[in-house]
Amino acid sequence: MNGRRLGVGIAGLGGAGARVLPALTGLEGVELVAAADIRPEARRHFEATHHGRAFPSVAAMCASSAIDVVYIATPSHLHCEHTIEATQAGKHVICEKPMAVNLGDCDRMITSALGQGVHLLQGHSKVLDTPVRAMRGVIASGVIGDVFHIDSWNFNDWIRRPRLAPELDSATGGGVVMRQGPAQVDIVRYLVDRPVISVRAVSGSRASGLATEGHYTALITFEGGATASLSFNGYGYFDIAEFTTQPDSLSPIPRPWPAGPVDSARKYHGQPDGDAAPRPAMPGLPFCGLTLVSCERGVMRQSGEGILVYTDKGPESIPLSPQSGRAAAFVELRDALNEGRPVFPDGVWGKATLAVCLAILESSRQGREIWLTDQRAGHEA
Numbered sequence: 270m271n272g273r274r275l276g277v278g279i280a281g282l283g284g285a286g287a288r289v290l291p292a293l294t295g296l297e298g299v300e301l302v303a304a305a306d307i308r309p310e311a312r313r314h315f316e317a318t319h320h321g322r323a324f325p326s327v328a329a330m331c332a333s334s335a336i337d338v339v340y341i342a343t344p345s346h347l348h349c350e351h352t353i354e355a356t357q358a359g360k361h362v363i364c365e366k367p368m369a370v371n372l373g374d375c376d377r378m379i380t381s382a383l384g385q386g387v388h389l390l391q392g393h394s395k396v397l398d399t400p401v402r403a404m405r406g407v408i409a410s411g412v413i414g415d416v417f418h419i420d421s422w423n424f425n426d427w428i429r430r431p432r433l434a435p436e437l438d439s440a441t442g443g444g445v446v447m448r449q450g451p452a453q454v455d456i457v458r459y460l461v462d463r464p465v466i467s468v469r470a471v472s473g474s475r476a477s478g479l480a481t482e483g484h485y486t487a488l489i490t491f492e493g494g495a496t497a498s499l500s501f502n503g504y505g506y507f508d509i510a511e512f513t514t515q516p517d518s519l520s521p522i523p524r525p526w527p528a529g530p531v532d533s534a535r536k537y538h539g540q541p542d543g544d545a546a547p548r549p550a551m552p553g554l555p556f557c558g559l560t561l562v563s564c565e566r567g568v569m570r571q572s573g574e575g576i577l578v579y580t581d582k583g584p585e586s587i588p589l590s591p592q593s594g595r596a597a598a599f600v601e602l603r604d605a606l607n608e609g610r611p612v613f614p615d616g617v618w619g620k621a622t623l624a625v626c627l628a629i630l631e632s633s634r635q636g637r638e639i640w641l642t643d644q645r646a647g648h649e650a
């Protein structure tokens with residue numbers, strides 16, 4: 270880097286891209302220089318509100334020598350194509366979740382980055398969020414012993430937001446297992462810090478007119494015997510923030526049910542990120558549902574201000590500063606480059622998380638436990 274700032278290009282200016290932009294403000298050593306989107310109105314809005322050029326394709330943006338890193342926030346089924354375009358142009362990549370839509374694509378992305386000697390970082394991972402990091406720190410300290418079980422609950426209105434057809438098909442990265450599952454899976458994999466060995470899950474749809482998963486429940490077993498139980502409900506009646514960061518605010522009246530997939534004009538209706546946005550960002554800490562971590566000598570959970578650790582001495586509050594995974598991914602990449610070390614979480618980690626999400630779908634389809642054999646690599650970092 271020779272001390273110069275890391276030039277960032279954002280691929281995709283929809284919901285995720287719009288949330289990355291503010292995360293870049295004020296980040297030392299990092300500078301937003303460009304974006305790419307196929308929608309002219311998104312490009313116009315970007316150029317009117319940011320110092321930077323907007324390109325009509327990811328390939329055109331990657332030709333710019335001002336860019337060192339590309340943040341991939343295009344639809345999930347394009348992550349592989351766009352990551353390969355960026356890495357082949359010699360750019361580092363931070364890729365939104367899910368990393369891709371199948372494991373073969375993950376392999377191609379990893380191989381391309383490796384071959385070009387650039388970093389591939391799993392972006393927007395909950396393992397970079399301060400509360401998750403703090404919980405892992407408590408586990409690593411040994412004070413409350415090893416993790417033997419984690420309960421992770423998330424309830425939001427994912428299924429009621431306007432969705433393009435690929436967002437409602439798990440084969441193209443749609444549905445809540447592919448779109449929301451990586452967050453819960455990342456958290457439990459990171460906290461248990463052992464390879465996943467099996468998954469038994471049921472997913473289903475209770476949204477009339479939408480043939481996609483809107484809920485799931487999964488039991489994950491890790492090497493050594495620890496377990497995690499994941500529940501997700503995206504039907505919009507209840508928002509889990511009520512149990513976590515916003516205990517004084519009841520869930521809002523849900524949006525109307527969508528009649529089916531919408532087209533791009535309806536999804537964005539001229540706005541940079543349309544109305545697909547989740548509930549307005551909460552002040553304070555990033556979170557992903559309620560995570561209750563059961564250890565041998567205590568229990569932990571996230572609170573509104575940090576984390577709470579419950580032991581024989583009673584609850585202890587550990588306050589934390591708010592930093593989300595979206596900003597932290599840039600910090601991680603910048604620091605890894607300056608220190609000459611690998612990034613974490615990398616493509617191997619992202620692939621292992623995708624494998625668990627695919628196993629949730631497969632277990633539900635087959636009505637049986639799915640055994641995983643390729644989960645060790647992510648834990649060697």
Ligand SMILES: NC(=O)c1ccc[n+]([C@@H]2O[C@H](COP(=O)([O-])OP(=O)(O)OC[C@H]3O[C@@H](n4cnc5c(N)ncnc54)[C@H](O)[C@@H]3O)[C@@H](O)[C@H]2O)c1
Nearest residue numbers: 281282283284285305306307308342343344345365366367
């Ligand atoms: N919205 C979120 O807060 C959120 C949260 C977690 C993960 N993600 C992930 O981010 C990715 C994008 O999700 P989203 O909600 O922002 O979707 P979105 O549909 O709102 O945005 C995608 C953007 O990519 C653009 N695009 C489509 N094809 C393109 C191409 N070939 N070249 C350049 N731009 C192209 C679209 O015009 C759109 O602006 C997905 O992988 C999703 O899983 C999003």
